């Protein structure tokens with residue numbers, strides 16, 4: 001389905017400027033309640049900032065080990081060389097200035113019954129409501145031979161960290177001779193950022209085209225189809241002809257084993273691909289703190305109430321961002337932002353004995369595929385009438401139209417940059 005740009009731009013902007021629509025003004029007699037947020041990324045920073053701005057009666061503490069947050073979004077542009085790591089690095093002083101108590105430490109355990117969180121540094125924090133947004137864990141060993149040590153040779157570049165993984169991949173691309181093969185291993189669903197690997201292929205191709213035009217990209221995929229596939233493949237044919245080979249799982253694209261020292265990616269049926277640079281994006285699950293707290297199910301992700309994002313097994317804990325099972329919604333920064341606001345609004349209502357606001361969630365995922373060339377996918381989601389699951393609102397979104405549309409591609413690249421600026425302001429105050 002296609003739709004016009006102005007509507008797309010409006011959809012993209014909506015949740016960043018507006019709180020969930022039914023929030024009420026807070027009365028002067030509201031008692032102070034403790035909102036604890038774990039994880040200072042897309043879900044957690046949004047939650048802390050939104051809570052302070054919207055519910056001044058809430059006492060908000062954010063627990064995040066890192067002093068700076070390097071976003072995954074726009075990390076692919078660092079690989080292309082069109083952004084520097086400093087441009088995607090954010091600090092927490094803005095949140096402090098808003099009145100959030102920021103504690104740089106790891107949460108090491110959650111006692112849901114006692115409403116207490118233990119920190120690595122020894123402190124114990126108590127809460128009335130907890131927002132948990134710890135992101136993902138990489139499933140080391142799910143691909144044979146791919147562990148933390150192997151990721152120092154074959155970087156994943158798939159968690160925010162300190163940017164070291166993205167910089168390592170960038171350095172390897174710079175050091176690679178012209179004519180080398182860059183291999184990618186791409187996981188099956190569900191995983192963080194469905195269009196991310198394909199934006200990455202595009203941004204690596206953009207770098208190679210400029211600096212090492214005889215080089216090739218071999219993308220080995222554990223799936224048979226991917227997000228915005230037609231748009232990506234059109235762009236690859238137009239911008240990078242002959243440079244990218246995408247191998248789906250039904251053509252032996254699923255990587256099951258790696259040999260990091262030899263830089264070999266091995267597929268399901270035993271085909272060994274020796275490459276010059278390997279980017280391995282392994283299968284994922286909810287971050288460790290969520291599984292250790294017993295919040296995950298057999299899928300490895302956290303089941304939640306679609307209206308409030310409260311855990312199905314632990315009352316008082318709202319799990320937002322990539323760690324939960326969000327039905328048809330993608331694991332994106334935008335959804336983390338949107339669900340964080342609904343979770344905070346629900347937590348605030350429940351603390352005051354009120355009904356949580358009606359839920360509506362927004363997503364726009366932009367991808368850069370070349371210079372002045374952006375594409376996107378949009379969706380609006382709501383819980384079903386029974387409140388048991390989330391469904392995409394019929395006719396609400398879609399993807400950019402296909403065809404030779406240079407003006408539209410240029411505008412979407414600009415919208416993407418505006419999205420990045422507005423969402424990071426919305427997170428970090």
Ligand SMILES: Cc1cc2nc3c(=O)[nH]c(=O)nc-3n(C[C@H](O)[C@H](O)[C@H](O)COP(=O)(O)OP(=O)(O)OC[C@H]3O[C@@H](n4cnc5c(N)ncnc54)[C@H](O)[C@@H]3O)c2cc1C
Pocket residue numbers: 038039040041042043044063064065066069071072073074075076105106107108133134135136157158159160192193196200287289320321322323331332333334335336364365366367
């Ligand atoms: C290459 C790439 C490109 C992407 N591009 C886009 C894009 O264009 N648009 C988009 O919408 N999304 C994009 N995404 C997806 C987006 O990054 C994630 O969906 C988003 O970061 C999820 O937010 P989160 O809060 O769940 O996790 P994160 O943003 O990863 O934040 C989790 C935070 O929790 C902290 N944490 C973890 N465990 C603990 C603990 N025990 N105690 C305390 N803190 C803890 C971590 O340090 C981290 O800071 C991209 C992802 C990748 C990999």
